[in-house]
Amino acid sequence: MEISAWLQSLEETGLARGIRDSLYIFPMLEALHVMALSVVFGTIMIVDLRLLGVASIQRPFARMSSELLAITWGAFAVAALTGTLLFMTNARVYADNTSFRLKMVLVVLAGINMALFHSTAGRTVGRWERDRAAPGIGRVTATLSLTLWIAVIFAGRVIGFTTTGAQARQAAPPASNFDDFLTGGATPSADPPAPDPSKMSIRTIMAAMVDPSGDFLFASMADVSDEKGITHKAPTTAQDWEAVRHHLQVLIDAEQLLTQPGRRAAEPGDRSSNPAVENEPEEVQRLLDSEHSDFVRRAARLRDAATLGLQAVAAHDKAALFAAITAIDKACESCHLHYWYPNDQRAHQAAHEEGGIIE
Amino acid sequence: MNDFAVWLSTTPPSVFIQAHEVWMIPLIQSLHIVGIGIAVGSALMLALRVLEWLGTDQSVRATQLRFGPWLTGALCLLLASGGLLVIAEPVRELITISFWMKMLCVALLTALAIAFQVSVAREAQQWEQVLVKRPSVRLAALLVLVVLGCIILLGRLIAYDHIWGHLSPAPKA
Numbered sequence: 402m403e404i405s406a407w408l409q410s411l412e413e414t415g416l417a418r419g420i421r422d423s424l425y426i427f428p429m430l431e432a433l434h435v436m437a438l439s440v441v442f443g444t445i446m447i448v449d450l451r452l453l454g455v456a457s458i459q460r461p462f463a464r465m466s467s468e469l470l471a472i473t474w475g476a477f478a479v480a481a482l483t484g485t486l487l488f489m490t491n492a493r494v495y496a497d498n499t500s501f502r503l504k505m506v507l508v509v510l511a512g513i514n515m516a517l518f519h520s521t522a523g524r525t526v527g528r529w530e531r532d533r534a535a536p537g538i539g540r541v542t543a544t545l546s547l548t549l550w551i552a553v554i555f556a557g558r559v560i561g562f563t564t565t566g567a568q569a570r571q572a573a574p575p576a577s578n579f580d581d582f583l584t585g586g587a588t589p590s591a592d593p594p595a596p597d598p599s600k601m602s603i604r605t606i607m608a609a610m611v612d613p614s615g616d617f618l619f620a621s622m623a624d625v626s627d628e629k630g631i632t633h634k635a636p637t638t639a640q641d642w643e644a645v646r647h648h649l650q651v652l653i654d655a656e657q658l659l660t661q662p663g664r665r666a667a668e669p670g671d672r673s674s675n676p677a678v679e680n681e682p683e684e685v686q687r688l689l690d691s692e693h694s695d696f697v698r699r700a701a702r703l704r705d706a707a708t709l710g711l712q713a714v715a716a717h718d719k720a721a722l723f724a725a726i727t728a729i730d731k732a733c734e735s736c737h738l739h740y741w742y743p744n745d746q747r748a749h750q751a752a753h754e755e756g757g758i759i760e
Numbered sequence: 761m762n763d764f765a766v767w768l769s770t771t772p773p774s775v776f777i778q779a780h781e782v783w784m785i786p787l788i789q790s791l792h793i794v795g796i797g798i799a800v801g802s803a804l805m806l807a808l809r810v811l812e813w814l815g816t817d818q819s820v821r822a823t824q825l826r827f828g829p830w831l832t833g834a835l836c837l838l839l840a841s842g843g844l845l846v847i848a849e850p851v852r853e854l855i856t857i858s859f860w861m862k863m864l865c866v867a868l869l870t871a872l873a874i875a876f877q878v879s880v881a882r883e884a885q886q887w888e889q890v891l892v893k894r895p896s897v898r899l900a901a902l903l904v905l906v907v908l909g910c911i912i913l914l915g916r917l918i919a920y921d922h923i924w925g926h927l928s929p930a931p932k933a
Binding site: 444 | 767785786787790798801804805826830855909912913920
């Protein structure tokens with residue numbers, strides 16, 4: 402409990418607020434973090450390969466490592482500083498993230514491994530530094546070092562793909578609109594604010610805007626089979642194209658509406674019409690709250706597909722429009738399969754056969 | 761390009777990665793960062809040696825023989841893992857201004873790396889005494905480091921393209 406309060410106070414510092422409120426600082430810090438980390442890993446790898454006798458074998462170890470050490474530590478300091486600043490913006494969520502915890506453990510292990518080297522093979526450098534490789538223990542620590550740092554990189558990258566743990570879900574939502582601009586889904590999201598009953602629910606937006614526009618678009622490009630044979634239906638007149646453009650525009654703007662913080666899954670009292678395969682609104686809400694960045698990413702897919710449709714409309718290109726509408730269909734189905742009817746085996750099978758995106 | 765991106769996203773390899781994206785995309789991205797680490801380490805050693813700030817107990821030629829192949833190998837790994845990421849998320853990558861500016865920087869870095877390595881192999885003697893003193897060569901060594909920094913920055917910005925996405929080659933909403 403005390404730790405949680407401390408983490409919260411980190412989030413509420415002026416520094417953390419400043420980073421959150423700026424559109425640019427967070428990505429810049431991330432880029433700096435990757436730069437520093439690549440220097441740390443790159444220079445450590447050079448030393449480790451020397452210890453293993455793989456590369457730089459003709460260079461005396463002491464000179465090489467002392468030259469590189471300053472660079473490695475300098476870069477590590479930058480990585481630690483930028484990492485701390487990134488952490489502060491959303492401390493409780495990161496602290497609860499399994500990949501983040503794993504990464505910290507791995508960094509500590511890498512430090513212990515380095516201490517192990519210095520207290521063993523590191524003490525006798527003078528005896529072996531002109532040999533092809535370090536003695537056994539030196540080679541073991543070098544192998545461990547390479548493994549641990551690669552694992553640090555992997556754990557670090559996974560942080561951005563994982564949703565928050567159970568603890569953060571129960572915690573009060575942090576006062577942050579940080580999520581709003583994270584449509585890239587590259588970093589863990591803050592918990593969404595409490596549902597706002599004055600806003601339309603996602604279900605209402607779907608029924609009032611997204612479904613009608615989707616249906617219009619799907620109907621605008623179709624193969625019609627009747628007594629005259631098979632005909633391909635597609636926009637022809639200027640009005641046809643303009644109508645398609647209107648409905649694509651609805652889908653593009655729907656992304657913003659759907660992902661707004663505080664948006665409820667459904668209206669109070671709404672129930673599933675087919676509970677055998679569909680999630681009830683409470684379950685959809687739970688998924689949305691715990692995986693908000695995932696939902697944002699899926700909504701961005703819909704926007705991307707519809708944006709490509711706009712380009713097709715501008716060029717009056719029917720093949721491109723068909724491709725974009727197919728992409729819209731897949732974006733819809735993939736999200737529905739995840740949130741709405743995850744238990745519908747037939748829908749899963751159909752999506753699989755059509756090459757859809759199933760997660 | 762947009763049509764191509766949509767088409768690519770419907771091809772079997774793309775669909776396969778998307779179907780397993782929960783673990784495949786972070787795995788490929790991590791490999792990509794490992795590649796960046798190797799490239800940055802190698803390029804840093806080469807540039808700092810040319811600037812005579814580091815490793816002066818080794819000749820330029822010996823330094824190039826040590827780190828050149830690793831730089832080339834890392835660039836190949838980056839091309840392969842980066843290619844997979846484009847196949848996996850073509851729409852995310854191909855319509856962002858950050859991606860195309862990054863590719864411009866990658867082309868520049870590759871050209872500099874090839875020119876450097878070929879030149880050192882051909883004119884090893886010249887490099888040791890004459891070329892490392894030449895201001896233009898030293899400037900080029902610094903340029904390599906700046907370009908590498910830009911590549912990393914732009915690579916990260918692909919995920920934040922909406923910050924300056926109005927410059928992207930996507931149709932305006």
